[in-house]
Structures are given as structure tokens and as C-alpha cells.
Amino acid sequence: MSYLNIFRRDALRAILAAGVAPFLASRGKADEGRKPNIILFLSDDQKWDVVGYEGHPLAITPNIDALAKQGVAFKNSFVTTPICASSRATLMTGTYFAKHRFNFGTPKLSEKFWPELFPNLLKQAGYKTALIGKLGVWFEDGLWGELGRKIGWNTEDSGLFDVFVPVGRTPYISEDDDGVERHSLDKIERHAREFLAAQDKDQPFCLIVSFNVPHITESMDGQGRYQIAVEEEGSLPGAKVPVSRLSDPAIFNALPDVLTPPIMAGEEAQKWLGTDPTNEFVDYFRLVAGMDRVVGSILQEAKADGFGDDTVVMFTSDNGLALGDRRLSGKWTHFDESVRVPLVIFDPRDQSRAGTRPEEFVLNVDLAPTILDFAGVEIPESYQGHSLVPFVEGAYPATWRTEFYGEHDVKLGQRIPDWIGVRDADYVFAEYADGKKPVYFLTDEHSDADEIVNLADDPAYASVLEAYRKKAHDYQALYAR
Known part of the structure; x- marks a missing residue:
């Protein structure tokens, strides 16, 4: 990227950040007797570094960057299962996959979790959701009509959400409920702003803005492509798509067969390795830019409606994505590009930790307890994560996890890999199911942060491998209870 483009990109980000600036600058005195409002922005397939504040040259995210600057941006935020269905079930239940057992190809999420889904608990505490x-x-029933009754899909009953507006991405552009064709991003913007404008200041609310971008769908060219501003388009590559620094064929060739099925290493991967600036790689970043614009627009609406002083804002993703890393696509592995995601929390009522970057391991299983903690709602004993509020309030917890467990189990018939694993500051371990004989990964975080050199077959690390293998299985059994 040329110096001219870098200058244009930085200038553009400064201009676009004006969208969220009024919200962040409000800093009035919140009503101390009132519970805070909560807005959770959840993106789809956004790798941890696909944000401007992490230095990505193509991530036009001035509004998210502004939240990170004024809030707390966690350096080591991970999902415990890197696939949207299971990750979102973890968000709702506050539990690991080992317990909720929900994913594509599995039975539906059991109704036994219903009473303690965090939106349900918020409703019971007086929140509008x-x-x-x-x-x-x-x-469990899998019937959309019954599901609609339960969760308030376009109804006024006592479902999980008082307002639920489903927005799909196949296709990205379709007719909205007013008869106008809109991109999914524009639909989400419209309905979120309408929700905010209709809120009563006497009742707190929790708004989940759940994007289906930057998830790439089939045939992004043409009507599926999100149209961004001309100035933004000028910040994206015009001649050659930059490839991942982990795209060396030698890295790919060292991977076992279990990690190179066609869905991960075939034509799907080539879109991240091509040289055509109109391919899905650039479309992905168009969607990122559009999503950021919508974040700024929604926060502008919150400010205009008088909610700037007492609204906690959170931004994260359901999982990462291999943008050609290891010459792969998809998001189903134990590698950083799959499991590591951005996480920012901004609380206008307490700016003592503004701009800080905690390095502790935080997980998506922590999000439900965090939201309940902000709302002053008791965290159920069934939850398996921990509140992140102390990191935001500046009173770091006396003890915190120094390692964490991850897993992936999906039955889609496309050879998507299943694995369990554990990670700490020293090693990353994963055990992949591959027929009768497992495939092991063990990498050294100190000498190999990119997780390239597999030490699993090195006799010098046999005891380390066994210790981490045992940990992973112990965690799996623990979280299944």
C-alpha cells in the first residue's frame, strides 16, 4: 500500500469516527439509581485483527476503534468453539459446547437451558430485550411457528425478546418489511435505530445487534456486494490483494490430512489467495467497513435519544476466519485465526480503565455473566464463565484463568474437523479426531506464536504432550456436567 493510500486511509478513519464521537463524548452524569442499558454488537466471522486498532491495513473501522480507545479492548479474547451456531449458543447459555451440545448437525438446544438464558433473566429483572x-x-421442537411464539418473533407475547427482527444473508439484499429492498446491514441499521427511538427512559433495555457480516456468502459479486463510500473504496487495494504472511506453501504442506479437506483447502481457500481486487477478499473488507458505519449510526441514535450516559457498549465476534492463513479458509480449527476475536467493552459511567488492553484470557463464555453483572442480576450457578466487569471498573480480579479449554464438534458431512484442546501462556495443544487414531498438535507459544512447528511427535516433548492431553480431557468432562 502506498504512502498516499495510507494517508488517505488514516484521514478517512478520522472523518468516519465522527459517527461514534458524540456518543463517546457525552460523558454526562448517569442516573445512579438506574440500571444501565446494554448494546451488544456481535459480528459474524471476524478475525481478531480485522479492526483498525490492531493495525490491519484494510480494516476501515473508525467507530469500533474509537470504542477501543475510550473503552477496554482485550488482547486475548477467544471463543471456545469456532463456529457460529455453537458460539452463539454459548453466548446465550453461558456454557461451553460440552454442556449445551448445540451445533450444526446436533439436536436442537435443549429447553432445559431456557430459564437461565441471559435475555430471559434480563426480562425478569425489568429489562426490555x-x-x-x-x-x-x-x-428442541425445531418448528419455526412454535419457536416464534417462544422467542417473540414478530409477536407481543412474553418471549425471549420483546422485539426480534430476524435478518438473513442469503441473499444479502432482499425486501424489508416496508417493501423496500435493502442490504442486510441497512436493514439492521434501520430496525435497531427504530428500536432505540421507541424506548422509554424509565425502563432499561438490552439490544443485541447481531450482524451476519462480514461472513462471505456465495457469489458476492453483483447484488450481494455492499456498496461503501467512494473514499472508503479508495482505501482498499486496487491492483493486488495482499495475501496472509502465513500463506507459505510449506506451512500448508506440513498440515495433516484432517486439516485439509476440500471445504477448507479447495476452491474456497483460493479466494483469499487470488490477485483479483474484485474477489471475495475485498468484498469481506467492504462488509467490515459497512458494519462499522452501522455501529456508528446506531450509537449516534442512542446518543440522540438520550442514552449516551448510561449505555454499556460491547463489540465482539462469534468466531474468527482463516483469510488464507496456512492457505486455508473456514474457521473450525484451534489456530488463532479461528478462535481469537476482537472484544471491546465501553462503559461511559466509569472511564478509569479507558484505553487499556488487558492481556488475560477472556472467552465468549464470559459474555453472559458480564451482561448480567452490568445489569445487577445474579449470575446463575450453571454458568461456566466469569464476569469481565472488574476489568472495566479497574479492580482486576484477584485470581483469573491462566489457561482455557476449547473444542469443536460438528456433524455436517463435509469432513470439518472435530477437536478438543487447551491453551496457556506456554503451549497450545489440540487433539483432532481422525478415525481411530487421533492427530495431536503441540506448539510453543514462546518460540512459535504463529503455531507452525508441531512438537507432538518430538520425544523431548512427550511428557508435555501427555500432560496437556490429560488436561483437555479433564476439562471436557468437567464442563459436560
């Missing part, structure tokens, strides 16, 4: 966008979780 809304989800605009992608839900991604369904329940």
Missing part, C-alpha cells in the same frame, strides 16, 4: 439480525440458535 431486543435482537436485530442473526439469532443462530434454535430449540
Whole structure:
């Protein structure tokens, strides 16, 4: 990228950040007797570094960057299962996959979790709840009519959400409920702003803005492509798409067969390795830019409606994505590009930790307890994560996890890999199911942060491998309870 483009990009980000600036600058005195409002922005397939504040040259995210600057942006935020359905079930239930057992190809999420889904608990505590966008979780009966009755899909009953506006992405552009064709991003923007404008200041709300972007769908060219501003388009590559620094064929060739099925290593991967500036790689970043614009627009609406002083804002993703890393596509592995995601929390009522970057391991299983903690709602004993509020309030917890468990189990018939694993500051371990004989990964975080050199077959690490293998299985059994 030329110096001219870098200058234009930085200038553009400064201009676009004006969208969220009024919200962040409000800093008035919040009503101390009132519970805070909560807005959770959840993106779809956004790798941890696909944000401007992490230095990505193609991520036009001035509004998210502004939240990170004024809030707390966690350096080591991970999902415990890197696929949207299971990750979103973890968000709703506050539990690991080992317990909720929900994913594509599995039975529907059991109704036994219903009473303690965090939106349900918020409603019981007096919150108005809304989800605009992608839900991604369904329940045992599997009947959309019954599901609609339960969760308030376009109804006024006592479902999980007082307002639920589902927005799909196949196709991205379709007719909205007013008869106008809109891109999914524009639909989400419209309905989220309408929800905010209709709120009563005497009742707190929790709004989940659940994007289905930057998830790439089939045939992004043409009507599926999100049209961004000319100035933004000028910041994207015009001649050659930059490839991942982990795209060396030697890295790919060292991978076992279990990690190179066609869905991950075939034509799907080539779109991240091509040289055509109109391919899905650039479309992905168009969607990122459009999503950021919508974040700024929604926060502008919140400010205009008088909610700037007492609204906690959170931004994260359901999982990452291999943008050609290891010459792969998809998001189903134990590698950083799959499991590591951005996470920002901004609380206008307490700016003591503004701009900080905690390095502790935080997980998507922590999000439900965090939201309940902000709302002053008791966290159920069934939850398996921990509140992140202390990191935002500046009173770091006396003890915190120094390692964490991850897993992936999906039955889609496309050879998507299943694995369990554990990670700490020293090693990353994963055990992949591959027929009768497991495939092991063990990498050294100190000498190999990119997780390239597999030490699993090195006799010098046999005891380390066994220790981490045992940990992973112990965690799996623990979280299944």
C-alpha cells in the first residue's frame, strides 16, 4: 500500500469516527439509581485483527476503534468453539459446547437451558430485550411457528425478546418489511435505530445487534456486494490483494490430512489467495467497513435519544476466519485465526480503565455473566464463565484463568474437523479426531506464536504432550456436567 493510500486511509478513519464521537463524548452524569442499558454488537466471522486498532491495513473501522480507545479492548479474547451456531449458543447459555451440545448437525438446544438464558433473566429483572439480525440458535421442537411464539418473533407475547427482527444473508439484499429492498446491514441499521427511538427512559433495555457480516456468502459479486463510500473504496487495494504472511506453501504442506479437506483447502481457500481486487477478499473488507458505519449510526441514535450516559457498549465476534492463513479458509480449527476475536467493552459511567488492553484470557463464555453483572442480576450457578466487569471498573480480579479449554464438534458431512484442546501462556495443544487414531498438535507459544512447528511427535516433548492431553480431557468432562 502506498504512502498516499495510507494517508488517505488514516484521514478517512478520522472523518468516519465522527459517527461514534458524540456518543463517546457525552460523558454526562448517569442516573445512579438506574440500571444501565446494554448494546451488544456481535459480528459474524471476524478475525481478531480485522479492526483498525490492531493495525490491519484494510480494516476501515473508525467507530469500533474509537470504542477501543475510550473503552477496554482485550488482547486475548477467544471463543471456545469456532463456529457460529455453537458460539452463539454459548453466548446465550453461558456454557461451553460440552454442556449445551448445540451445533450444526446436533439436536436442537435443549429447553432445559431456557430459564437461565441471559435475555430471559434480563426480562425478569425489568429489562426490555431486543435482537436485530442473526439469532443462530434454535430449540428442541425445531418448528419455526412454535419457536416464534417462544422467542417473540414478530409477536407481543412474553418471549425471549420483546422485539426480534430476524435478518438473513442469503441473499444479502432482499425486501424489508416496508417493501423496500435493502442490504442486510441497512436493514439492521434501520430496525435497531427504530428500536432505540421507541424506548422509554424509565425502563432499561438490552439490544443485541447481531450482524451476519462480514461472513462471505456465495457469489458476492453483483447484488450481494455492499456498496461503501467512494473514499472508503479508495482505501482498499486496487491492483493486488495482499495475501496472509502465513500463506507459505510449506506451512500448508506440513498440515495433516484432517486439516485439509476440500471445504477448507479447495476452491474456497483460493479466494483469499487470488490477485483479483474484485474477489471475495475485498468484498469481506467492504462488509467490515459497512458494519462499522452501522455501529456508528446506531450509537449516534442512542446518543440522540438520550442514552449516551448510561449505555454499556460491547463489540465482539462469534468466531474468527482463516483469510488464507496456512492457505486455508473456514474457521473450525484451534489456530488463532479461528478462535481469537476482537472484544471491546465501553462503559461511559466509569472511564478509569479507558484505553487499556488487558492481556488475560477472556472467552465468549464470559459474555453472559458480564451482561448480567452490568445489569445487577445474579449470575446463575450453571454458568461456566466469569464476569469481565472488574476489568472495566479497574479492580482486576484477584485470581483469573491462566489457561482455557476449547473444542469443536460438528456433524455436517463435509469432513470439518472435530477437536478438543487447551491453551496457556506456554503451549497450545489440540487433539483432532481422525478415525481411530487421533492427530495431536503441540506448539510453543514462546518460540512459535504463529503455531507452525508441531512438537507432538518430538520425544523431548512427550511428557508435555501427555500432560496437556490429560488436561483437555479433564476439562471436557468437567464442563459436560
